[in-house]
Amino acid sequence: MGSNGIKDRVAIIGMGCTRFTEHWDKGVDDLLLDVTGETFASAGVTKDDVDAYWLGTAQSGMSGLTLAKPLRLGDKPVTRVENYCATGSEALRQAAYAVASGAYDIAMAVGVEKVKDSGYQGLNAFPIPNDGTQRTLTAAAMFSMVAPAYARRYGVSDGEMRTVLARIASKNHANGAVNPRAQFRKEMSVERLCAMPAVAGGLSVFDCAGVADGAAAAIVVRAEDAHRYTDKPLLIKALSLVVGDGSGLMDPAYDYTTFPEVAASARDAYAQAGITSPAGELAMAEVHDCFTPTELVLLEDLELAERGSAWKQVLAGAFDRDGELPVNPDGGLKSFGHPVGASGLRMMFEAWLQLRGEAPAERRISTYGSRSLALTHNLGGYPGEMLSFVSILGTA
Amino acid sequence: MRGILAWGGYLPHRRLDRRAIPALTGTGGGAGRRTVASYDEDATTLGVAAAAYALQDAPAEPRALWFATTDPPYADKTNATALHAALRLDRAVPAYDAVGSVRSAVGALRAAFDAAVPVLVVAADLRGGLPGGPDEAAGGDGAAALLIGADTDGPLLAEIVGSSSLTEEFLDRWRAPGEGASRLWEERFGEARYTELGTEALKLALEAAGIGPEDVGSLVVAGLHGRAARAVAARSGVPADRIADPLAATVGNVGAAQPALLLSRELEETPDPGRIIVLVVLSDGADVLVLRTTQALAGHRPTRPLAGQLDTGAAVGYGTYLAWRGLLPVEPPRRPEPARPSSSAAHRNRDWKFGFVGSRADDGMLRLPPSPLDGTAVPMSGTTGTIVTFTVDRLAYSPSPPVVFAVIDFDGGGRLPMELTDVDVDEVRIGGRVEPTFRRLFTADGVHNYFWKARPVRAPEREA
Numbered sequence: 055m056g057s058n059g060i061k062d063r064v065a066i067i068g069m070g071c072t073r074f075t076e077h078w079d080k081g082v083d084d085l086l087l088d089v090t091g092e093t094f095a096s097a098g099v100t101k102d103d104v105d106a107y108w109l110g111t112a113q114s115g116m117s118g119l120t121l122a123k124p125l126r127l128g129d130k131p132v133t134r135v136e137n138y139c140a141t142g143s144e145a146l147r148q149a150a151y152a153v154a155s156g157a158y159d160i161a162m163a164v165g166v167e168k169v170k171d172s173g174y175q176g177l178n179a180f181p182i183p184n185d186g187t188q189r190t191l192t193a194a195a196m197f198s199m200v201a202p203a204y205a206r207r208y209g210v211s212d213g214e215m216r217t218v219l220a221r222i223a224s225k226n227h228a229n230g231a232v233n234p235r236a237q238f239r240k241e242m243s244v245e246r247l248c249a250m251p252a253v254a255g256g257l258s259v260f261d262c263a264g265v266a267d268g269a270a271a272a273i274v275v276r277a278e279d280a281h282r283y284t285d286k287p288l289l290i291k292a293l294s295l296v297v298g299d300g301s302g303l304m305d306p307a308y309d310y311t312t313f314p315e316v317a318a319s320a321r322d323a324y325a326q327a328g329i330t331s332p333a334g335e336l337a338m339a340e341v342h343d344c345f346t347p348t349e350l351v352l353l354e355d356l357e358l359a360e361r362g363s364a365w366k367q368v369l370a371g372a373f374d375r376d377g378e379l380p381v382n383p384d385g386g387l388k389s390f391g392h393p394v395g396a397s398g399l400r401m402m403f404e405a406w407l408q409l410r411g412e413a414p415a416e417r418r419i420s421t422y423g424s425r426s427l428a429l430t431h432n433l434g435g436y437p438g439e440m441l442s443f444v445s446i447l448g449t450a
Numbered sequence: 451m452r453g454i455l456a457w458g459g460y461l462p463h464r465r466l467d468r469r470a471i472p473a474l475t476g477t478g479g480g481a482g483r484r485t486v487a488s489y490d491e492d493a494t495t496l497g498v499a500a501a502a503y504a505l506q507d508a509p510a511e512p513r514a515l516w517f518a519t520t521d522p523p524y525a526d527k528t529n530a531t532a533l534h535a536a537l538r539l540d541r542a543v544p545a546y547d548a549v550g551s552v553r554s555a556v557g558a559l560r561a562a563f564d565a566a567v568p569v570l571v572v573a574a575d576l577r578g579g580l581p582g583g584p585d586e587a588a589g590g591d592g593a594a595a596l597l598i599g600a601d602t603d604g605p606l607l608a609e610i611v612g613s614s615s616l617t618e619e620f621l622d623r624w625r626a627p628g629e630g631a632s633r634l635w636e637e638r639f640g641e642a643r644y645t646e647l648g649t650e651a652l653k654l655a656l657e658a659a660g661i662g663p664e665d666v667g668s669l670v671v672a673g674l675h676g677r678a679a680r681a682v683a684a685r686s687g688v689p690a691d692r693i694a695d696p697l698a699a700t701v702g703n704v705g706a707a708q709p710a711l712l713l714s715r716e717l718e719e720t721p722d723p724g725r726i727i728v729l730v731v732l733s734d735g736a737d738v739l740v741l742r743t744t745q746a747l748a749g750h751r752p753t754r755p756l757a758g759q760l761d762t763g764a765a766v767g768y769g770t771y772l773a774w775r776g777l778l779p780v781e782p783p784r785r786p787e788p789a790r791p792s793s794s795a796a797h798r799n800r801d802w803k804f805g806f807v808g809s810r811a812d813d814g815m816l817r818l819p820p821s822p823l824d825g826t827a828v829p830m831s832g833t834t835g836t837i838v839t840f841t842v843d844r845l846a847y848s849p850s851p852p853v854v855f856a857v858i859d860f861d862g863g864g865r866l867p868m869e870l871t872d873v874d875v876d877e878v879r880i881g882g883r884v885e886p887t888f889r890r891l892f893t894a895d896g897v898h899n900y901f902w903k904a905r906p907v908r909a910p911e912r913e914a
Contacts, residue, residue, distance in 0.1 A: 172786070174784060174785055174786055175784065175845075176785075176845065178785075178786050181788075181789040183789075183792040183795060184791065184792055184795055185791055185792060185795040185796045185798070185799040185802070185803050186790075186791025186792075186795075186796060186803065186891065186899040186900075186901060187799070187802065187803050187819065187901045189855075189867060189869075190846055190847060190848070190853065190869070190891070191841075191843055191846055191855050191867070191869075192843055192846045194843070194845055195841045195842075195843035195845070195846060195855060196841075196867075198841045198843075199839045199840070199857065202839060203839055252842075252844075253844045253845050254841060254842070254844060254845055255841035255842060255843075301815075303865070303866075303867060304815075304816070304817050304818055304864070304865050305815075305865060306838075306859045306864075306865045310839060310857075
């Protein structure tokens with residue numbers, strides 16, 4: 055891996071996140087004004103203090119004007135970025151590298167998505183003119199193929215697998231239930247989740263991420279400047295992006311039980327951050343649980359569980375908020391909702407709250423006070439044709 | 451000497467039990483079953499299937515392609531060019547439509563017998579009518595292809611030994627372009643005209659061949675007027691046990707495809723050498739072709755016989771049939787309708803989109819779709835594969851949900867996630883064998899989006 059990393063050279067000094075929900079009464083401009091206002095206040099700066107902006111949105115607007123117009127930014131460099139579901143993380147990555155380079159002193163990453171104006175359920179990609187031979191399968195169906203493949207490889211029965219996936223959804227619902235910013239605020243029992251009708255492979259709608267509007271943002275400076283703004287900065291330990299070449303879809307050796315792009319980005323991130331035992335060192339992880347089987351496989355690809363063992367640890371509660379390594383303590387995509395361009399920054403927002411002790415007691419992670427590192431992970435695309443982003447953030 | 455070098459017949463997988471019709475409409479129906487094209491099939495895709503079967507067994511490459519149908523997916527734009535692309539014929543092989551009536555099909559066939567090069571004549575039709583009407587019940591969907599050439603092109607399976615043609619203008623049935631159902635004049639009028647024309651044309655053709663009705667081994671009478679066809683056969687002087695079964699009980703009248711389909715069926719059913727097969731086609735006149743089977747026919751075994759296809763097939767409900775034909779508007783999936791495919795992108799990628807051609811790199815990896823970095827083109831349309839894993843998508847857009855999708859590993863290398871078709875959800879299994887099939891995925895803005903799906907290899911259809 056050719057990345058040198060920017061460990062401890064850049065710090066997040068302020069963050070914000072709207073509630074993720076069906077914002078029928080808010081458009082992109084409203085969401086952007088809400089989230090940037092909260093973030094400026096968090097960092098104690100104004101829009102004029104920020105030297106450069108990166109806006110992540112998958113398909114809610116084009117160009118930097120999408121941010122510059124509602125905020126009335128005066129002649130600032132504003133860049134719109136898009137990288138599938140890692141779009142928000144990509145915005146932060148660009149902003150962090152910009153301040154690390156010295157080109158700017160203060161940069162802001164904003165992620166936003168307005169998905170509920172399409173008139174259809176789910177996420178609907180804007181069609182790029184093509185030859186008509188592209189797959190028309192939904193993401194849910196593509197990821198549904200992971201569950202039986204995993205079950206076969208590791209000898210998990212269909213019934214056990216159904217329970218494991220429901221256990222993941224139930225955990226994330228329980229976390230979302232106590233999080234006022236989450237889309238779904240209701241606990242769901244494993245029994246209820248197992249009884250839901252299948253819509254894609256063996257997956258029910260409750261195995262799928264919530265579809266919500268929302269925005270999240272962060273302001274970054276070089277680490278040596280962080281204490282001018284806050285006593286509790288969040289240091290960037292690692293940023294890794296790996297984009298596959300899509301060959302998994304065409305490769306007869308690919309078996310749908312792992313996402314090699316994710317494993318590669320995890321290895322890169324751990325190397326940048328100097329982490330050798332992720333499960334033993336991380337205080338929490340926010341992973342891209344777009345579908346419940348995705349979270350299961352991610353636990354192994356991110357080295358939070360041994361190959362073939364994640365399903366047992368899920369059942370044992372290892373990744374619950376009060377477990378050994380809380381995963382998706384804010385509710386995850388499943389329960390917090392998934393406005394594509396905002397999700398990566400939303401994950402970092404949870405690390406910002408939890409590691410700095412700002413998460414209220416009723417939803418504080420078990421590791422608070424004993425560990426100081428968080429992992430956030432985004433993926434975009436499908437099994438076999440994927441990109442993956444991993445960040446490591448820390449307070450120490 | 452010219453004759454038939456190869457044939458292929460294709461029957462779609464679905465069958466409608468005619469008894470299901472009056473249960474809904476209160477009228478119509480009848481006994482037996484008719485074939486039904488899937489929602490993703492049209493005359494072009496049916497034609498591709500039949501033509502591919504014919505070419506599998508062909509001793510020579512076609513040097514011209516004629517495509518006949520009464521139900522062309524496009525007007526103004528040639529439909530035969532999609533067949534040409536799917537069959538990966540050389541660009542110097544001309545491809546033409548002969549559309550409009552059953553007569554177009556026999557016209558193309560006559561032209562092929564008169565030509566100087568091997569000619570592939572493909573005829574395909576989807577026949578129907580208004581719900582509960584006689585055309586709906588009597589009709590069928592299917593396709594047949596005949597490769598016509600000279601004995602210098604390869605062994606002839608049957609030689610042409612005589613023909614005749616009578617043309618006459620009269621109105622028996624008609625349909626304005628775009629209408630879904632034909633209208634008919636009083637049946638007795640057409641019966642009278644066709645019986646006279648058919649009888650006379652048959653006499654002329656037998657005279658031309660220098661034989662009498664007692665020499666005929668099999669008499670095939672095709673045409674949309676069923677009573678007239680029976681009357682011509684009854685008056686022909688050919689013994690009743692030599693009158694070919696019109697497949698009314700199992701297929702229905704497949705319109706423009708009926709002449710070649712019934713002829714193929716006769717060649718396949720009784721491959722005895724030296725047998726006289728006479729084809730009479732009643733359509734705005736009468737055309738007769740007299741053929742004599744050869745020694746080569748006795749040793750010819752079609753790769754995809756019709757017999758296997760007649761024996762297989764799965765039921766389709768009448769409601770589903772009506773929905774597929776656009777006669778019963780059903781609630782669409784609540785997903786965005788797909789955008790029309792880009793014409794220029796489709797043209798650039800035509801080898802992939804129409805021909806299902808992948809690529810192989812120096813390292814041996816087969817890529818689907820092909821990569822511009824790879825040197826070797828690899829046609830995949832005739833390659834079978836195995837289902838590695840699959841999923842049923844009840845959320846994705848489809849003209850007939852749910853979408854069944856499978857990851858296919860092709861024999862000899864190459865993997866592609868493909869939509870399955872002609873399959874019921876509960877019969878899909880890992881390890882199942884499938885083959886590529888050319889289909890119409892959807893139509894948007896009047897543009898038919900053709901591409902390849904996969905369908906189960908059904909053992910009885912395909913001989914080892």
